[in-house]
Amino acid sequence: MKKIRVLNQISQKGLALLDEQSYRLTEQTEEAEAILVRSADMHALDMGSHLQAVARAGVGVNNIPVSRLSEAGVAVFNAPGANANAVKELVIAAMLMAARNLYTAADYAKNLDPAAGDLAAQVESGKKRFSGFELAGRKLGVIGLGAIGVKVANAAIGMGMEVYGYDPVISVHHAWHLNSAVHQCERLESLLQACDVVTIHVPLLDSTRGMLNASRLALLTKGAILLNFSRGEIVDEQALKTHLNNHYLHAYVSDFPNAELLSLPNVLSFPHLGASTLEAEELSAIQVIRNLKSYLEQGSVQNSVNLPDVSIEPKGDGIRRLAIVNRNQAGILAEITETLGRRELNIEDMLNKSRGEIAYTLIDLRADIDESLLDALRTLPNVLSARECR
Ligand SMILES: NC(=O)c1ccc[n+]([C@@H]2O[C@H](COP(=O)([O-])OP(=O)(O)OC[C@H]3O[C@@H](n4cnc5c(N)ncnc54)[C@H](O)[C@@H]3O)[C@@H](O)[C@H]2O)c1
Ligand SMILES: O=C(O)[C@H](O)COP(=O)(O)O
Numbered sequence: 001m002k003k004i005r006v007l008n009q010i011s012q013k014g015l016a017l018l019d020e021q022s023y024r025l026t027e028q029t030e031e032a033e034a035i036l037v038r039s040a041d042m043h044a045l046d047m048g049s050h051l052q053a054v055a056r057a058g059v060g061v062n063n064i065p066v067s068r069l070s071e072a073g074v075a076v077f078n079a080p081g082a083n084a085n086a087v088k089e090l091v092i093a094a095m096l097m098a099a100r101n102l103y104t105a106a107d108y109a110k111n112l113d114p115a116a117g118d119l120a121a122q123v124e125s126g127k128k129r130f131s132g133f134e135l136a137g138r139k140l141g142v143i144g145l146g147a148i149g150v151k152v153a154n155a156a157i158g159m160g161m162e163v164y165g166y167d168p169v170i171s172v173h174h175a176w177h178l179n180s181a182v183h184q185c186e187r188l189e190s191l192l193q194a195c196d197v198v199t200i201h202v203p204l205l206d207s208t209r210g211m212l213n214a215s216r217l218a219l220l221t222k223g224a225i226l227l228n229f230s231r232g233e234i235v236d237e238q239a240l241k242t243h244l245n246n247h248y249l250h251a252y253v254s255d256f257p258n259a260e261l262l263s264l265p266n267v268l269s270f271p272h273l274g275a276s277t278l279e280a281e282e283l284s285a286i287q288v289i290r291n292l293k294s295y296l297e298q299g300s301v302q303n304s305v306n307l308p309d310v311s312i313e314p315k316g317d318g319i320r321r322l323a324i325v326n327r328n329q330a331g332i333l334a335e336i337t338e339t340l341g342r343r344e345l346n347i348e349d350m351l352n353k354s355r356g357e358i359a360y361t362l363i364d365l366r367a368d369i370d371e372s373l374l375d376a377l378r379t380l381p382n383v384l385s386a387r388e389c390r
Helices: 066-071 084-099 102-111 119-130 147-158 172-177 188-195 237-245 279-299 334-342 371-378
Strands: 001-007 025-026 035-036 053-056 075-077 139-143 162-166 197-200 224-229 249-254 267-269 319-327 347-355 358-365 381-389
Touching: 001 119, 035 279, 053 267, 053 279, 066 075, 066 237, 075 279, 084 147, 084 197, 084 224, 084 237, 084 249, 084 279, 102 119, 139 147, 147 162, 147 172, 147 347, 162 188, 237 249, 279 381, 334 347, 334 358, 334 371, 371 381
Parallel strands: 001 025, 001 035, 035 053, 053 075, 139 162, 139 197, 197 224, 224 249, 249 267
Antiparallel strands: 319 358, 319 381, 347 358
16 A cells, blocks of 8 residues: 655545555655645655655646655656646736736726716726737747747737747757747847747746846836746846836736735736646646556656656566666666576566666566565665565
């Protein structure tokens, strides 16, 4: 029976895939073999020695200590693309809300006082304060053309916008799906200088933290809209405050409320709503739990952020499968096979793949795998974890 710790609310449709014969939910993090999470901060969490995998029902993994887990031989999975449509729809809505001043206009209408006189006259006298601009014909800059950025760019083309994209490391898969009318910007600076609306869709990494710093923010055109549905820390929000106070920007719309910016009139914040639709929550949970199960049970790897993709036939009858996470260093396979050889264990099948500094090895044996074998493998200097898939 595998013990799974659930740190956030995860869709029941996903949790239902964890059949009761093989899985049990636990409240004890230390005994968990796998953790299911959304945005809970795991950096300070004590995770115990049984942990084999962390599964993020969503995309961003900045809340997960991926390097520490890799060093412990723990796989980390996410659900790429599963919430991209939900975020795209919210970004388009936010862009329209900002361009047409809908949030302040709605507030104005809500606070009209029918008792104070002619309502229609109040409506007509107030509306000139909220006149906005149309998006068709305007320039949209998309920073990061992954699952979300591509969808936003393509939808904006459909709305008649002129779209510019910046992503020096775009994947071939996403490039195939990008509308060919999107102009490529080789420098972030030229996108910022050219566009009326700029939207950020990069992950939070060391290389993207503070990416929109004071000097880059200064390049935005007067009256521009800046949308941040990625992570608050990608924008230097202290520097942004000056631009907003000086009314250089029409609006800053963010899914990550910031204490210093919240009350500014040209700031519109949402409570991290991007992925909070029934559809995205279900799809993310189903996708990541399927991948988690096939990793735990068969050793296959799909959509991991720290292990290489490995697709492997299910184990045959009488076959036991070892899954080893090891450092990608010379000689390690010899040490593993020698450890098996000394116990007269013959290898039926074997697969080894690497990803950067880490490698993943699957070995099929027609023999039982006992704890003493696993312990012997775990003591090899470059083995990070060893387990039986079952
Ligand atoms: N608001 C929400 O609820 C919500 C929901 C989903 C995702 N997100 C955030 O959005 C981010 C993007 O999600 P996604 O599904 O599109 O991810 P993705 O991995 O599909 O796309 C990210 C893109 O950013 C690009 N990129 C990386 N570094 C870059 C850089 N320095 N400059 C330009 N481009 C760079 C990558 O090449 C990739 O194409 C997530 O990491 C997460 O932080 C937020
Ligand atoms: O990175 C993500 O997938 C989003 O920020 C969604 O986070 P959530 O699952 O906590 O809503």
